[in-house]
Amino acid sequence: MALIQVRHLALPPRLDGVSFTLDAGEVLGVIGPNGSGKSSLLQCVAGLLPGRGEIAFDDQPIESLRPRQRARNIGLLPQTCESAWSLSVDDVVALGRLPWGDRDDGAIRLAMQQSGVEALRQRKVDHLSGGEQARVWLARVLAGQPRLLLADEPIASLDLYYQRSVMETLRRYANDGNGVVLAIHDFSLAARYCDRLCLMHDGRVDAFGTPAEVLTEARLSRVFRVPVHVDLAADPPVITTR
Amino acid sequence: MARLILPLGVAILVGVAGLSLATGPTAVPVLAGLSDWLLGVTSPAAMVIGEIRLPRTLLSLAVGAALGLAGAALQGLLRNPLADPSLTGASQGAALGAAAVFYFGLFPAAGEAAPALAGLLGAGAALLLMLALAGSARSSLVIMAGLAISTLAGAALATVLNFAPNPFAMQELVFWLLGSVSERGLNHLIVLLPALVIGGLLVWRQRHLLAALSLGEAVAQSMGLALSRGSRLIVLGTALLVGASVAIAGSIGFVGLLVPHLVRPLVNHRPDRLLLPSAAAGAALVCLADICVRLLPPGREIKLGVLTSLLGAPLFIWLIWKDRQRWL
Amino acid sequence: MRLPKVTSVLVVAALHFLPAEASGVQRIISLDLCTDWMLARYADPGEVAALSPMHRQFPVAWLETNWPTHDGTLERIVALKPDLVITGQYNAPLLRSRLKTLGFRVEILALPTSLQAVGEYERHFLSLLGKPATLASSPPKPIPADNPPKRLLLLGANGIGTGRGTFEDGILQRAGWSNYLREDGYLRLDLEQIATDPPDAILWAAPASRALANRFAEHPVLRRAVPRERWLSTDYWRWQCPGPWTWELVGQLQQWRD
Numbered sequence: 165m166a167l168i169q170v171r172h173l174a175l176p177p178r179l180d181g182v183s184f185t186l187d188a189g190e191v192l193g194v195i196g197p198n199g200s201g202k203s204s205l206l207q208c209v210a211g212l213l214p215g216r217g218e219i220a221f222d223d224q225p226i227e228s229l230r231p232r233q234r235a236r237n238i239g240l241l242p243q244t245c246e247s248a249w250s251l252s253v254d255d256v257v258a259l260g261r262l263p264w265g266d267r268d269d270g271a272i273r274l275a276m277q278q279s280g281v282e283a284l285r286q287r288k289v290d291h292l293s294g295g296e297q298a299r300v301w302l303a304r305v306l307a308g309q310p311r312l313l314l315a316d317e318p319i320a321s322l323d324l325y326y327q328r329s330v331m332e333t334l335r336r337y338a339n340d341g342n343g344v345v346l347a348i349h350d351f352s353l354a355a356r357y358c359d360r361l362c363l364m365h366d367g368r369v370d371a372f373g374t375p376a377e378v379l380t381e382a383r384l385s386r387v388f389r390v391p392v393h394v395d396l397a398a399d400p401p402v403i404t405t406r
Numbered sequence: 407m408a409r410l411i412l413p414l415g416v417a418i419l420v421g422v423a424g425l426s427l428a429t430g431p432t433a434v435p436v437l438a439g440l441s442d443w444l445l446g447v448t449s450p451a452a453m454v455i456g457e458i459r460l461p462r463t464l465l466s467l468a469v470g471a472a473l474g475l476a477g478a479a480l481q482g483l484l485r486n487p488l489a490d491p492s493l494t495g496a497s498q499g500a501a502l503g504a505a506a507v508f509y510f511g512l513f514p515a516a517g518e519a520a521p522a523l524a525g526l527l528g529a530g531a532a533l534l535l536m537l538a539l540a541g542s543a544r545s546s547l548v549i550m551a552g553l554a555i556s557t558l559a560g561a562a563l564a565t566v567l568n569f570a571p572n573p574f575a576m577q578e579l580v581f582w583l584l585g586s587v588s589e590r591g592l593n594h595l596i597v598l599l600p601a602l603v604i605g606g607l608l609v610w611r612q613r614h615l616l617a618a619l620s621l622g623e624a625v626a627q628s629m630g631l632a633l634s635r636g637s638r639l640i641v642l643g644t645a646l647l648v649g650a651s652v653a654i655a656g657s658i659g660f661v662g663l664l665v666p667h668l669v670r671p672l673v674n675h676r677p678d679r680l681l682l683p684s685a686a687a688g689a690a691l692v693c694l695a696d697i698c699v700r701l702l703p704p705g706r707e708i709k710l711g712v713l714t715s716l717l718g719a720p721l722f723i724w725l726i727w728k729d730r731q732r733w734l
Numbered sequence: 735m736r737l738p739k740v741t742s743v744l745v746v747a748a749l750h751f752l753p754a755e756a757s758g759v760q761r762i763i764s765l766d767l768c769t770d771w772m773l774a775r776y777a778d779p780g781e782v783a784a785l786s787p788m789h790r791q792f793p794v795a796w797l798e799t800n801w802p803t804h805d806g807t808l809e810r811i812v813a814l815k816p817d818l819v820i821t822g823q824y825n826a827p828l829l830r831s832r833l834k835t836l837g838f839r840v841e842i843l844a845l846p847t848s849l850q851a852v853g854e855y856e857r858h859f860l861s862l863l864g865k866p867a868t869l870a871s872s873p874p875k876p877i878p879a880d881n882p883p884k885r886l887l888l889l890g891a892n893g894i895g896t897g898r899g900t901f902e903d904g905i906l907q908r909a910g911w912s913n914y915l916r917e918d919g920y921l922r923l924d925l926e927q928i929a930t931d932p933p934d935a936i937l938w939a940a941p942a943s944r945a946l947a948n949r950f951a952e953h954p955v956l957r958r959a960v961p962r963e964r965w966l967s968t969d970y971w972r973w974q975c976p977g978p979w980t981w982e983l984v985g986q987l988q989q990w991r992d
Contacts, residue, residue, distance in 0.1 A: 210628045235630025242624040248485035249620050249675040262618055262629045288675075304621070308629070432926045450930040457955040458925050511944055572945035574891050581946055589893070589925065591954040707922075 166223070167343040168312055170209065173217035178204040180367040182217075186360070188311070191335060191344045193354040195378075196364030197388055202347040203243060205364065206314045209345070210240040221312070235263035239310030243317045243347075245301040247289050253300050254285045260307030268307075275306035279333050295326035302330060306337065313337060315346040319353065331357045351403035355379055355396060363387060379403060411672050411679075415686030419467065422690045422697075426463040427455060429697050461595060466587045466696040466710075467689040468598045469655045470665075472605065472647040474688020475681060477662025478669075479609040479647075482616035482677035483640045484548050487725060490662035491648045494548065495532040495555030497657035500645075501582040502563045503528025504653035509570035522597045526649030532559055533641050584711030585656030587696055594654045601650030606685065608643030612636045613678035620677055658695075658711045660718020661688050667721065691717075759864065763804060763811055765821035765829060767792055768845065768975035772859050773820065774801060775978060776869065783814045792971040794979075808832055820862065846976045849873060849904040855976060871978035876908055877988055883912035884991060887923075887933040890970060891940040893950030895923045902973055905980060909987035911935075925955060932959035935990070939970035966990050 166185045173182040179201045186192045194202045208215035211226075211234055219226040221237060229237065239260070247256060257272050276282045279299045284292060289300055298318065305313060315334065319327040327350070335357050338344045348354045354361060354375065361378040363371040365387045371378045376396055384392040384403070391406040428436050434451045442449045443456025473491060480489040480496075491497045503524035507513060513520040532555050539551035563582060567575045615636040618626035627633045651658075665688040666680055673679035695713040702708055761783040764770050770789040773782055774797050784804035789797060804810045808829060811819070819833055819840045834840045841862055846855045856870035886906055888896040896902045897915040906913055914933035915921060938951055950956070972983060 207624075212624060212627050231630040231632065233630070235628060238628075240624070240628035242622065242628070245621060245625070247620050248622075249670070249677060251620060251675050255674060255676055256621070259617060259621060259625075259629075262614055262631070265614075301621075304625075430926055431924050432930055434926075434930075453929045453955055453958065454926045457958070458929060458953075508946075509944055570945070571943035572941045572947065574941065574945045574947035577892075578946045589949045589953050593954070 167221070168209070169218075169220040169223075171218040171220075173205070173208055173215045173219065175204055175208055175213055175215040178367055179208065179215060182364075182367075182369050184362055184369065184372055186312075186343045186345065188341050188343055189338055190359040191338045191346070191357055193358035193361045193375075194345060194347045194364060195349070195351065195354055195361055196370070200364040201367040202364055203316050204367075206240065206316050206345065206347060209312075210238055210314050211235075212240070232263055235310075236308065237310055238312045238314065239305040239308045241301055241305045241313070241315040241318055243320070245297070250288045250290050252285070253281055253287050253289055253292070253303075256289050256300055257281070257285075257303045257307050260304040263308055271309055272307050275303045275309075278306050278337065279303040280329060295322050295329075298322055298326060298330060299333075302333060306333075310342070312343040312345065315344065317347050317349065319348065319350065327353065351379060351384075352401050355401040355403065375401070411669070411683045412686065415683050415690070418690050419686055419693075422693045423463050423467060426466070426693050426697050427459050429700050430454065430459055431700075457591065461590055461592045462587055462696065463693060464592075464595050465590050465598065465655065466693040468595065468602050469585075469587060469651040469658065470661060470689040470692025471685040472598070472602050472651040472688075473658060473661040473692070474665040474684040474686075475606055475609060476644045476647040476651075477688070478666040478677070478680045478684035479612075479616070479640050479644050480662065481666050482619060482680065483637060483644075485619060485622075486546075486548050487667060488549050488663065488722075489552075490660070490666075491529075491644070491652075492556065492657055492659045493663065494552040495536050495559055496529040496644065496648045497652050497659070498556040498559035498563065499532025500525040500529035500649040500652035501657050502559045502566065503531075503649065505563055505570075505582055506566045508653075509567065509572060509575050518593055519597050522601060522650045522653040524649075525653035526601070526645050528559070529649040529652070530642065530645035532556070533645055537641070580709060581656045582652075583657060584709035584715075585652075585658035586699075586707070586710050587655045587692075588699070588707065590654065598650050598654050601646045605643040605646030605650070608639050608646065610681060612640050612643075613681060615640070616681075617676060617678040656709075656711065658692060659715045660711075660722070661692060661714050664714070664718045664721050665691060667725070759818045759862075761814065761816045762818045762820060762863075763814060763816040765806070765819065766825035767971065768822050768977070769820045769825075769843065771797065771975055771979070772856075772977055774798075776856075776860060776865060777863055781863070783816050784811075792969070794969070794972065796979075812836065812838075818862065820859075847901055849901075849908055849980070852976050852978075852980055856978065871981060873908070874981055874984060877910040879907075879910045879912065880991075883910070884934040885914040886911040886987075886991075887914040887928070887936045889923070889936050889938050889940075889951055890920075891945070891947035893923045893925075895921050897921050901976060905973075905984055906987065909984045910991055911987060923950070925950065925953060929955045929959050934960075935964040935966060936960050937987070938965055938967040939973055941970060 167188040169185045171183050174180055182205060194205060196202055204213060207213040209219060257275055258267055260275065261267055261271065276285060279302045281299050281303050284296060289297060302318060319330050322330065331353055334344050334346060358375060360373065361375050362369055363378050370387055371383060379394055379396060381392055381394045393404050393406050395402040432454060434454045436455060439451030439455030442452035477490040480494060481487055504521040507524035508521040516523055536551045536555045539554065540547040564579055567579050615626060615631045618629050618631050623633055666684045669680055669683045669687050673683060695710055698713055699708055699710055760781055762773060762777060762781050763783050764773050765786050767788040770785040773785060784802045787803055787806055790803060804814060816838060819838055821830055821842060823842055823844050830840050843859065846852050853870055857867040860867055860869055888902055888906065895915050897917045897919050898913055899918040903913050940948060
């Protein structure tokens with residue numbers, strides 16, 4: 165059964181007839197050039213932007229969910245995150261429980277374990293490094309235990325260690341029976357961790373399928389306007405410009 | 407520690423209120439006067455305690471609570487530690503509305519509450535203008551937009567006072583800009599108290615939104631909170647708090663800036679937990695400042711806002727300094 | 735409604751053709767409220783070129799509103815070609831010195847500071863107009879005070895009370911009251927002291943339109959300490975200028991006392 169089904173989603177001029185389906189337990193990577201509509205797509209699904217078209221969650225039209233219910237089922241990790249105040253890691257992660265209106269210590273502790281920030285729980289979030297912060301923001305979303313997690317470029321500007329750490333957290337979260345949609349620029353990591361890829365180009369879906377189906381040299385070279393070398397047989401997969 | 411803040415705040419409030427009742431130019435037995443007044447016995451002590459010092463004490467507490475709460479709410483909403491009623495133009499807007507109605511005797515149907523209602527409208531209009539000017543996404547523009555609005559409202563206030571029929575009106579610009587709670591009766595409290603309760607409730611009910619807004623508007627919205635409706639309610643609540651308190655006591659500067667800033671470390675910087683302790687601390691601060699005002703010799707009454715600004719301005723400078731160092 | 739104005743214009747026109755009086759002054763201008771009132775009281779309308787704008791701002795019942803008025807600017811006053819400019823000691827210093835420099839005759843009156851000096855002040859004014867000194871008013875006989883005398887608080891805007899040694903204090907005493915305040919001069923009052931030791935009556939002399947300056951007088955404690963029927967009020971500016979109307983104030987206060 166599909167966890168989420170998107171049909172003909174449009175938000176002129178940013179999105180034009182986007183359709184895809186994602187099952188529980190899968191990670192979907194949304195790739196595409198800057199300005200191709202990746203963020204807009206995630207924000208429409210999260211309910212932040214008013215797109216036209218049909219979105220069904222668990223075979224229910226998404227409009228039938230009240231905002232609070234929608235937030236319990238769909239969590240969004242925005243591209244840039246910042247805390248206006250010098251909150252403790254504990255309090256930031258606890259904010260993830262707001263859609264539920266409780267402070268479920270079990271869920272909070274689990275989220276911190278999943279993203280590996282338990283050791284930081286007493287620290288102030290503005291005193292952490294960028295990589296530590298990224299995991300804290302992720303823990304905040306995980307604390308809400310959404311069945312669908314939307315992450316907008318969660319590994320941009322992270323070093324190799326944190327890139328892998330965040331990707332593995334997302335992968336494990338999907339393996340637990342949840343869906344993950346992430347916008348990503350690193351094709352090697354996308355090929356390695358995603359079950360499906362959605363290549364966006366000018367607000368449309370250019371290709372949708374398994375990494376092997378989507379990541380072809382000809383397609384990537386056309387969409388990104390640079391010659392691209394693809395070797396999916398290598399371990400890990402290699403996708404780079406020539 | 408964080409859990410003890412509110413009980414501690416209330417204890418301090420009671421102490422300050424007691425001190426305020428005991429402070430005055432004539433020596434009067436406080437408890438006897440208070441009990442006489444409560445029992446309806448007419449005695450000089452009952453008059454002094456019940457009708458002069460009690461209204462003044464309660465008013466300073468209510469005004470301080472309203473300003474502390476409004477400051478905490480505005481800072482949370484705008485995610486800016488510099489946002490406070492006077493720096494966002496709300497106080498000047500409220501003063502303009504209240505003064506225009508007061509000196510020209512407009513809306514007589516609303517009676518004593520007319521200036522407070524006009525203050526609410528003025529504060530609300532100033533806040534909305536400021537938000538429209540700054541745009542919700544760019545909190546760095548808030549202070550600049552607030553400066554523009556407060557300058558405009560301040561000039562309009564001076565114009566209104568200039569054309570007021572009473573020749574003393576122009577001198578009273580000082581009151582509207584610096585504030586005072588002297589010579590007020592319990593009737594003023596009847597106007598202020600509902601505004602404090604309703605405004606406080608409006609803000610308090612949005613505490614989850616304020617907490618979520620720490621991480622930005624997108625996060626707050628993605629967590630299922632009604633961002634635009636909630637923000638409007640916070641603005642309305644703040645306008646009620648600021649409008650009524652300025653209409654009664656003038657604009658007492660820096661309370662809304664100083665108090666949340668002092669309280670914030672005690673509540674682990676959480677904007678939702680900041681609200682009530684800020685109200686308590688604001689009440690205590692304004693009441694203490696008023697006690698100092700009364701200790702000065704008569705005839706040289708220093709305005710309340712002068713004292714709070716003397717405390718607040720150095721903090722303001724320190725905040726700017728700290729912020730600057732963060733970027734250097 | 736237009737009729738009185740027309741009549742007065744006719745009167746002014748008629749007077750214009752009458753021979754000038756012994757003093758020779760025909761075009762008098764005053765620069766402040768007190769000299770406005772004195773002129774209106776003692777000068778013939780035809781001799782007055784213009785009164786200051788103050789008399790419109792602070793109206794009194796006996797002064798009609800159709801007096802010619804200047805706007806207080808040098809240009810306007812020069813254009814009126816006055817042959818006598820009258821003003822009080824503390825008023826319009828810059829304007830009057832400029833008028834003097836331009837060669838106009840400027841007479842400066844020292845305001846009386848006690849009731850005894852009022853008659854002398856009036857006689858001086860009359861001599862400037864070339865009128866007989868006998869026109870000056872004479873003070874009513876002093877009235878014996880009650881024993882103990884009733885205490886009256888003269889309360890102005892911003893909670894300022896009028897103490898001893900002032901002109902107003904003289905008026906109160908002449909009317910048989912005793913001043914509630916014992917100190918000299920004008921004093922900032924304290925609400926708590928008045929509440930604990932209230933005066934027998936309060937004379938409230940301040941602008942009636944709303945202002946925070948009236949808050950002291952509106953405070954419930956003061957209203958309670960001195961019942962409504964013992965609050966007297968008068969236009970505050972009636973106290974500002976000494977003159978024959980001072981005796982009316984004395985009479986009024988005396989009536990209130992009884």
